[in-house]
């Protein structure tokens with residue numbers, strides 16, 4: 001009995017502490033939100049460079065729901081069919097890249113900044129690289 005009561009108070013906090021530590025260092029899928037997203041569903045095929053979308057750069061300026069609910073971007077890389085016409089019409093990226101909230105759709109190379117052949121999806125880990133890096 002006295003052996004048990006000595007064991008419990010010491011070990012449980014230790015175990016819980018170790019578990020918390022383990023959870024904290026677990027690499028988590030949510031970290032994808034920090035990377036750049038390459039969008040290349042049509043760009044290569046249509047003769048422009050793939051689009052590099054710096055997710056973190058935007059994420060620190062806007063709430064998730066602005067894009068993932070109000071503007072209709074699905075929360076999965078490669079899941080959105082974004083057309084240049086939609087952008088010029090003020091949808092998707094064009095809701096902000098309209099020359100008012102941010103620079104407009106005439107600045108092709110700021111968005112179409114990826115190297116030819118990059119495939120759609122998350123690139124990189126915790127960096128906000130923006131145009132020019134690729």
Ligand code: HEC
Nearest residue numbers: 039040041042043046051082083084093097105107108111
């Ligand atoms: C604000 C960001 C942004 C700017 C600025 C921009 N584009 Fe795009 N564009 C996109 C995105 C995102 C796509 C979808 C890419 C994909 O799926 O390959 C796209 C797609 C395209 C496509 C593929 C065909 C289609 O109809 O969707 C072409 C061609 C294109 N853009 C040309 C241009 C040209 C030319 C300019 C400058 C006059 C320009 N873009 C400026 C973001 C931008």
Ligand code: HEC
Nearest residue numbers: 032033037058059062063064067075076077078079080122
């Ligand atoms: C300015 C717009 C914008 C904001 C703000 C934004 N996102 Fe995104 N997010 C996007 C776009 C665009 C994509 C890529 C979609 C695609 O490739 O079709 C994306 C992709 C994602 C993905 C998919 C990653 C993967 O691996 O498939 C996740 C998860 C995500 N966002 C989470 C978030 C979270 C969480 C927040 C807020 C903390 C947030 N986003 C804020 C525009 C945004």
Ligand code: HEC
Nearest residue numbers: 051053057062066092093096101102103110111129130131
């Ligand atoms: C909710 C508003 C919003 C949406 C939606 C949005 N952007 Fe932006 N974006 C901004 C703002 C604001 C800036 C900063 C403009 C400035 O610095 O003048 C910016 C900057 C950028 C930059 C430059 C980043 C840097 O490092 O300087 C790129 C590239 C870019 N956006 C691409 C896109 C693409 C591609 C999409 C669509 C997939 C998109 N954005 C959708 C608001 C938005």
